[in-house]
Amino acid sequence: MDPGTYKRYHIHGYDSRKLLEDYFSDKAQMVFGEDALIFPIRNLTKTFAAGHIKGDILLDLSVGSLVHHLYSACEFFKDIIVLKVRDRCIMELKRWTDKRTGAFHWGHVAKLHADIEGKSHQLEDKEVKVRSSMQHVVKCDLEKENMTEPIVLPPADCIISAWLLEAISKDQDDFKRYLRKFSRLLKPGGHFILMACLGVTYFTVGKEKFHAFSYDEDFARKSLEGEGFIIDDCKVSKTTVVSDLIDHNGIIFIAAHKKK
Template sequence: MPEQYKYPPKSLLFGKVDRQSEVFHKMHESGNQRGEVRLVQHCRTIDSSTHKFYHIHGMNSRHHLDLYFSDKEDMVFGEESFIFPLVNLHYKFSSGHIRGNLLIDISFGSYVHHLYSASNFFKEMVVLKSNEHCIMEVSRWQHDRTGAYDWKHASSFIVGLEGKRDQHEDIEMRLKSCIKQVLKCNFEQENIISPMVLPLADCVFSALLLDVISKNEDEYMRNLEKIIKLLKPQRQLILFGLLDTTYITVGGHRLHFLKYDESFVKNAFNKLGLVIDYCAVQRRRNVSDLIDHGAIIFVVAHKRE
């Protein structure tokens, strides 16, 4: 099997992180034989044509974090939100092939846990958000302001992966000092941070943003192309997305997700000059009407010269 389709060693997931990941693994103990976890929370039935757009209508960023990223035992999205992306990120960063001066993060929501591992390998980070509330949420956490979201469960998980138990405060400080700017981006513009200009990045990370701001596949391609323009040749784009998804529920509202499959992502990368180095896909592990995704995809690719 080609290296790019190998999943990280199971020891990486279940060896070093046995204590901290316990709350996440407990989520699956009550599931069926396929490892599914059932969570059904009813929200009003909404036609897909009335789904809200994250970058246009906004969302309750704290409710999004509490529902999909908290450390509560009834939070069934631990596999999708934490284990799968964080283990894959640690696995790829630890290989030593992804590093440099500048990483640009362009992601949906106000989560930061995916940047902990990266802070070991990049001197500076710039975080781009298309939602003002998410900018405020990230800034509140970064500057230790009252009411900031507590990411201790995520930083503890990461230091477990790194074999540095009880050093979550160090990793928190490392990431906060690494983030130099949190800026507004607008994909209606050719330069999404106009009138500013950033130096080309050694790595661009994007999680779910293309999924929620793109109305169709053509728009996804145009938005992806704008992201690629922020990247140096031969450097890496890391993308995390949800396959076969039409909505996510936040604050009682259903937000639009563009439905696409694995082949669409691979074809889009190829057409826009990206060479896939690594791809991992994991099917859905829970049953919930909060979100209707079929699988998770994690891709690392480099930009052609």
């Protein structure tokens, strides 16, 4: 398939449940456990446990209907505001937060978090805390000056962006443009956590291939620094997975804060 014919994540429709099942589930055939679950959760747990990143509002700008990257964060923020570009993702998240029949099962992630944090006895409390924190799921338009128009969001203490920037960006300029938009949602001194695939040119959901912008650690660092961020931590994990679903060569985790 010609890369020019790949679909765009935020423009074309996609099966949000299939995305979760193929990349984030506990199914036997799901091969991305280390890349999509273990590596991010370990780094998130360590980062938040340090106690420097906390406050009133956490904004989540991430791909699909993910929940697992918010388990560590929910202990340190009063409110988590989740921004989504598609109604289907909002419906999927609402199904989980409201404990409706047919909601995606995140129990394997709750257990993983509890085990890594050494708090297995608090397994149920963890899910309750995440659900209670995620009371605001808001539709957004990434191309508008105010992405949540007509809603005006208060400045955030922290933003987490997981696997979104490479999915929505066409090229380097596009990546920097979206990063700048995200940065405007932060308070001075606010924190930004980026989790992303490196070297990826496409990802597959069902039978459809979607464009992804390929970049490396050096580009990620320079882009953040160019937008006025100071990098506090950066970890890269090379992937050992070979799959037709996605062609990434690694995962990056960056924690940074915005200059005051």
